[in-house]
Amino acid sequence: xxxxxxxxxxxxxxxxxxxxxxxxxxxxxxxxxxxxxxxxxxxxxxxxxxxxxxxxxxxxxxxxxxxxxxxxxxxxxxxxxxxxxxxxxxxxxxxxxxxxxxxxxxxxxxxxxxxxxxxxxxxxxxxxxxxxxxxxxxxxxxxxxxxxxxxxxxxxxxxxxxxxxxxxxxxxxxxxxxxxxxxxxxxxxxxxxxxxxxxxxxxxxxxxxxxxxxxxxxxxxxxxxxxxxxxxxxxxxxxxxxxxxxxxxxxxxxxxxxxxxxxxxxxxxxxxxxxxxxxxxxxxxxxxxxxxxxxxxxxxxxxxxxxxxxxxxxxxxxxxxxxxxxxxxxxxxxxxxxxxxxxxxxxxxxxxxxxxxxxxxxxxxxxxxxxxxxxxxxxxxxxxxxxxxxxxxxxxxxxxxxxxxxxxxxxxxxxxxxxxxxxxxxxxxxxxxxxxxxxxxxxxxxxxxxxxxxxxxxxxxxxxxxxxxxxxxxxxxxxxxxxxxxxxxxxxxxxxxxxxxxxxxxxxxxxxxxxxxxxxxxxxxxxxxxxxxxxxxxxxxxxxxxxxxxxxxxxxxxxxxxxxxxxxxxxxxxxxxxxxxxxxxxxx
Numbered sequence: 001x002x003x004x005x006x007x008x009x010x011x012x013x014x015x016x017x018x019x020x021x022x023x024x025x026x027x028x029x030x031x032x033x034x035x036x037x038x039x040x041x042x043x044x045x046x047x048x049x050x051x052x053x054x055x056x057x058x059x060x061x062x063x064x065x066x067x068x069x070x071x072x073x074x075x076x077x078x079x080x081x082x083x084x085x086x087x088x089x090x091x092x093x094x095x096x097x098x099x100x101x102x103x104x105x106x107x108x109x110x111x112x113x114x115x116x117x118x119x120x121x122x123x124x125x126x127x128x129x130x131x132x133x134x135x136x137x138x139x140x141x142x143x144x145x146x147x148x149x150x151x152x153x154x155x156x157x158x159x160x161x162x163x164x165x166x167x168x169x170x171x172x173x174x175x176x177x178x179x180x181x182x183x184x185x186x187x188x189x190x191x192x193x194x195x196x197x198x199x200x201x202x203x204x205x206x207x208x209x210x211x212x213x214x215x216x217x218x219x220x221x222x223x224x225x226x227x228x229x230x231x232x233x234x235x236x237x238x239x240x241x242x243x244x245x246x247x248x249x250x251x252x253x254x255x256x257x258x259x260x261x262x263x264x265x266x267x268x269x270x271x272x273x274x275x276x277x278x279x280x281x282x283x284x285x286x287x288x289x290x291x292x293x294x295x296x297x298x299x300x301x302x303x304x305x306x307x308x309x310x311x312x313x314x315x316x317x318x319x320x321x322x323x324x325x326x327x328x329x330x331x332x333x334x335x336x337x338x339x340x341x342x343x344x345x346x347x348x349x350x351x352x353x354x355x356x357x358x359x360x361x362x363x364x365x366x367x368x369x370x371x372x373x374x375x376x377x378x379x380x381x382x383x384x385x386x387x388x389x390x391x392x393x394x395x396x397x398x399x400x401x402x403x404x405x406x407x408x409x410x411x412x413x414x415x416x417x418x419x420x421x422x423x424x425x426x427x428x429x430x431x432x433x434x435x436x437x438x439x440x441x442x443x444x445x446x447x448x449x450x451x452x453x454x455x456x457x458x459x460x461x462x463x464x465x466x467x468x469x470x471x472x473x474x475x476x477x478x479x480x481x482x483x484x485x486x487x488x489x490x491x492x493x494x495x496x497x498x499x500x501x502x503x504x505x506x507x508x509x510x511x512x513x514x515x516x517x518x519x520x521x522x523x524x525x526x527x528x529x530x531x532x533x534x535x536x537x538x539x540x541x542x543x544x545x546x547x548x549x550x551x552x553x554x555x556x557x558x559x560x561x562x563x564x565x566x567x568x569x570x571x572x573x574x575x576x577x578x579x580x581x582x583x584x585x586x587x588x
Contacts, residue, residue: 028065030073030108033101035059049112053093054498056523061089061112063103073103083114092520129159130193133170141165149200152190153178155214162186167222169196175205175236182216184245192221195587197537202256203228208240209256220249220496226256231281231565235288237261238279244268244298249496252536254278255564259290259310264323267298271305273494273502275533275582278341278563278571280311286342286349289316290335294356296324304332304492306502306533306580309560309571312349314338314370317363318356318385325356329364332492334504334580336371338378341567345378346404354393355385355410363393369490369504372402373572374425379403384410384432395420399488401506401578405430405456416440423447423484427454427461431471434458442476450479484508493521499528499585507555507577515550518583522546526585533580534560541581553581 034048037060044050051059063073075085083099084092091101093116102111129141131152139145141158149172152165159165161182167190182188192198202209203226210224224238235257239248244267251274253259259279262269271291280288290307293300293316307314314335317328330352339349351370354363363383370380380403384390392414399421400406406424409415410432417439422428428448434457446464448454455467468474487509494500501521505514522528524547529540535558542553557575 028067028069028071030063030071030103030105030110031066032064033061033103033110033112034064035061035112035114049110050115051112052115052117053091054117055093055096056498056520057093058520059083059091059093059112059114061085061091061101061103063089063105063110071105073105076102076104078102082116128164128166129156130166130168132168133172150174150176153180155179155181155188159188161188161216164189164191166191166193167198168193169198171199171201173201173204175202175207175209175211176200177207177211177213178217178219179214180217181214184216187216187218187247188214189218189220190222191218192223197223199223199225202226202236202238205236208237210238211240211242212246213242215243215245218247218249219251221251223252223254224256224259225252225254225564227564229565231563231567233257233281233283233287235281241266241269246270247272248274250274250494250500252276253290254561256288257281258288258292259307261292262294262300264294264296264319267295268300269295270301270303272301272303273496273500274305275536276305276307276314277309277534278561278567280342282311282342282568285344285347286311286339289313290338292316292318293328294319294323295326295328297326299327299329302328302330302333304494304502305334307333307335307351308337308534308580309341309563310338310349311342311567312339313353314350315352315354317354317360319358321357323356323358325354325358325360325363327362328354328360329366330354330368331364331366332368334369334371334490334502336574336578336580337373337376337572340373340376340378341563341569341571343568345376345569350379350382351400351403352381353385354383355388355390357385357388359388359390360384360393361391363390365393365395365398367397368400369398370400370402371506371574371578373574373578374402376402376572377404377426379405379408380424381406382408382410383415384408384412387411389413390415394418399490399506408432412438414438414440417442417444419443421445421447424454427456429467430456431458431473436471436473439471439473441473444474444477446477446479447481447484448479449482487511487514489514489516491516491518491521497584499526499583501583502533503530503553503581503583505553505555505579505581507575507579510576511555512576513552513554516553516583517550518546519549521583522551522585524548529584529586531582531584532558532575533582534558534574536582551583555579
């Protein structure tokens with residue numbers, strides 16, 4: 001899986017990752033076609049030859065033989081007004097309807113059925129229930145007589161699985177508990193009304209700002225924060241997820257005590273596309289993370305979130321004894337300068353930690369991006385914790401920059417580290433344990449002087465060649481010198497909202513602006529706006545009508561938001577060398 005992709009594995013459809021090509025000398029026969037990604041859309045879990053996607057989206061198809069090996073084929077579409085297909089099997093959704101995409105190899109044929117749907121109707125035409133700051137328990141949830149937020153979260157009898165509750169703009173003060181309960185096939189959606197800023201402010205509340213006790217609900221587009229200037233250990237959690245089968249989508253969470261905490265006993269929680277910053281407080285050190293995640297059964301997914309300037313960790317996949325760290329996927333997130341606003345960033349902080357006081361099992365750390373400003377000392381990415389012996393994890397396609405130690409690994413029965421990029425001016429890689437028999441390691445790129453003693457193993461520091469000889473790892477790794485020189489851009493489209501994406505830029509070439517290809521996210525004629533995530537509620541830094549191809553994003557940087565109540569260390573300005581942007585289509 002490459003960095004920035006939105007590849008969806010087919011394990012749920014009974015299919016493994018695309019298998020290796022067959023051995024030479026065999027002549028595989030075409031057996032079937034499978035979809036392996038849909039942007040934005042979804043794949044039929046029971047029949048991966050069927051997929052649904054919205055106009056402007058894409059679907060990647062592969063042709064397979066009976067053993068699941070990929071085979072070369074010729075692709076064609078029976079209706080190019082609905083869907084076009086490239087020579088590589090990438091389907092572009094053109095118009096509403098259904099198209100059959102055929103793969104041909106010799107006299108063998110197989111096909112996929114692609115259904116293309118129109119975008120959701122504009123906000124003015126959407127049905128559903130309504131919440132407003134001046135709503136009432138005596139309302140009926142209509143536009144004219146909206147509920148107050150507490151009533152709506154109590155699951156009024158009129159709300160049924162599959163319904164949407166629109167939260168109108170304004171501020172909702174206090175601590176709230178949700179008992180919304182949909183179904184697996186029809187979740188209830190609690191969503192900020194398009195184009196309006198709906199803020200839940202927990203400053204005067206007693207307890208977590210939003211506590212989730214129901215199931216099968218999606219909480220979408222809300223702002224959760226705490227306006228109190230009292231930055232103490234009494235500062236409450238922003239979102240506390242106590243029950244399973246819930247999703248947080250595109251939330252903005254800032255200035256709470258701990259942004260998101262999930263109970264280990266709450267399975268099947270997705271946290272996707274959220275922007276999280278300035279959470280936590282300081283005592284003798286920083287406390288408070290963006291995502292504090294535990295899990296016993298089912299799964300948890302952290303995908304495409306942006307986290308910066310927490311007082312402690314960005315991603316904190318950790319548990320005390322008795323919890324669990326099972327089947328947690330960390331994919332496509334951007335985490336930067338976490339811990340940097342505390343009094344000591346070298347203590348109890350980092351951009352990404354997967355490890356705790358129970359073993360990690362089936363961990364996945366894929367395609368994430370991290371960054372520390374040059375003067376920030378911290379452990380950037382840590383895989384494993386203390387002396388806990390962990391089971392298995394895959395660390396692939398990540399781009400990690402900065403900190404005292406860029407990448408730390410400790411205590412694994414089985415760990416795969418492949419195709420990552422590590423760049424720093426201090427220690428690059430630290431392997432804590434002496435025995436590395438369970439390590440699979442290769443294809444990584446290190447930016448550092450190979451003659452520096454920047455690679456560690458079992459307490460010793462070594463030049464890269466000596467480290468490679470001592471560990472037996474890194475035969476296919478590369479050392480590329482002291483610093484990257486080419487600007488890198490990573491784009492993560494939203495899987496929930498057409499026209500929305502996060503764009504992370506490492507501006508090594510010190511460009512004034514960067515060109516970003518938005519094909520597959522925007523359609524020609526779409527209006528768009530670009531904001532720096534560190535000035536999220538300000539005016540766009542770029543806007544226009546998409547004409548196809550690339551859009552221009554300026555890289556001058558902005559002053560980051562100051563923590564409410566202050567912080568021991570001011571937040572750093574990261575631009576023009578590093579920044580993250582939000583691309584959206586204006587509501588209307």
